[in-house]
Amino acid sequence: DTEVTQTPKHLVMGMTNKKSLKCEQHMGHRAMYWYKQKAKKPPELMFVYSYEKLSINESVPSRFSPECPNSSLLNLHLHALQPEDSALYLCASSRETSDYTDTQYFGPGTRLTVL
Amino acid sequence: AQKITQTQPGMFVQEKEAVTLDCTYDTSDQSYGLFWYKQPSSGEMIFLIYQGSYDEQNATEGRYSLNFQKARKSANLVISASQLGDSAMYFCAMREGQDDKIIFGKGTRLHILP
Numbered sequence: 001d002t003e004v005t006q007t008p009k010h011l012v013m014g015m016t017n018k019k020s021l022k023c024e025q026h027m028g029h030r031a032m033y034w035y036k037q038k039a040k041k042p043p044e045l046m047f048v049y050s051y052e053k054l055s056i057n058e059s060v061p062s063r064f065s066p067e068c069p070n071s072s073l074l075n076l077h078l079h080a081l082q083p084e085d086s087a088l089y090l091c092a093s094s095r096e097t098s099d100y101t102d103t104q105y106f107g108p109g110t111r112l113t114v115l
Numbered sequence: 116a117q118k119i120t121q122t123q124p125g126m127f128v129q130e131k132e133a134v135t136l137d138c139t140y141d142t143s144d145q146s147y148g149l150f151w152y153k154q155p156s157s158g159e160m161i162f163l164i165y166q167g168s169y170d171e172q173n174a175t176e177g178r179y180s181l182n183f184q185k186a187r188k189s190a191n192l193v194i195s196a197s198q199l200g201d202s203a204m205y206f207c208a209m210r211e212g213q214d215d216k217i218i219f220g221k222g223t224r225l226h227i228l229p
Contacts, residue, residue, distance in 0.1 A: 031215075042206055042219035043160070056215055088158050098213040100148040101167055106160035 003027075004107035006091050012113045015081060021110050023074040023091030031097040032074040033104065034066060035090040043090055049074060050097045081114045088112075118142065119207050119220035127226045128197055135182070136192040136223050138207030144168075149190040150208040150217065151181065153201075160206070166190055202227045 004025045013019050023032065030051050035043035048056035049068040057066075063085075065077040074091055088111050092104040120139045128134045140149065151163040166174045166181045174181040182191040194201055207220040 037158075040222075042222055045216055048215050050215070090158075090160060092160075097215040100144075100146050100210045100212055100214070101165075102148075102210070103150065103162055103165055104217055105162060106152070109158040109160075111158065 004091055004093055004105050006089075006107035006110050008110060009108065010111045010113075012115065013078065013081065014115050015083075017081075018077070018079045020078065021076040021089055021091075021112075023076075023093075023107055024072055025093040025105075025107075026072055027093065027095075027105070028071075029093035029095050029105075030071060031094045031102075032068060033092040033094075034074070034076055035092065035106075037088040037090055037109075047076075048097060055097060078112075081112075083114050086112055086114045117220075118218045119209055121207055121220035121223050123223045124221070125224040125226070127228055129228050130199060131196055134194040134197050134201070134225065136194075136205050136207075136225065138190045138192065138220060140188050140190060140207075140209050142188075142209065142211050144211040146212050148210045149181070149183070150210070151179070151190075151192045152206045152208060153203045154206065154222075155203040163205075164192065197227050199227050199229060201225060 007022045032049045034046040037043040047066045052068045067075040088109045090109045091107040094102045094104045147168045149166045153161045164176045166183045178195045180193045204222045206222045
């Protein structure tokens with residue numbers, strides 16, 4: 001089973017709203033990732049969690065706040081977003097970080113629209 | 116310099132024909148992995164195939180094979196007997212050594228024509 005689930009599938013929010021994206025995997029993976037993808041572009045890495053600890057923050061604005069409550073769950077809390085933050089947000093997981101043989105498996109994504 | 120180069124922004128192929136999607140990479144690491152992902156319009160990134168830098172045989176997964184030419188630093192994806200459902204964006208990606216990050220190319224949009 002290589003399933004990563006993400007909820008919600010679609011999200012529309014105003015610039016003053018607070019919302020959260022959720023990602024879950026039950027593959028026993030210890031690395032989890034958040035990516036942002038704009039239309040017709042490759043995914044851009046935002047955050048990496050390794051063994052439930054934040055290991056990489058790619059200089060993401062503080063209006064995006066990641067959280068890893070346990071090894072299966074990854075959240076992305078959103079607050080005071082801008083219209084340019086509208087994008088597809090992809091979650092991924094892999095067995096480990098720091099292993100070039102390790103495949104990242106992606107969830108179906110959340111399409112976010114900020115009005 | 117780009118680490119992953121996909122030179123074909125878009126391709127149109129007749130159904131049932133074989134397709135080759137080009138990918139070249141640039142790394143000074145001896146240890147690296149190469150990945151291909153498919154992204155349909157629904158958005159999900161689907162892992163297709165992996166090739167390690169030390170693998171001597173070309174990887175194959177069903178209708179997908181990876182034509183790995185290490186000296187030329189190329190890792191082309193070959194799809195045999197294309198189907199309408201193969202229409203999607205395809206990304207070549209690389210992971211180097213102990214790096215946490217995966218580097219994506221810009222992608223190739225493949226259109227399969229009936």
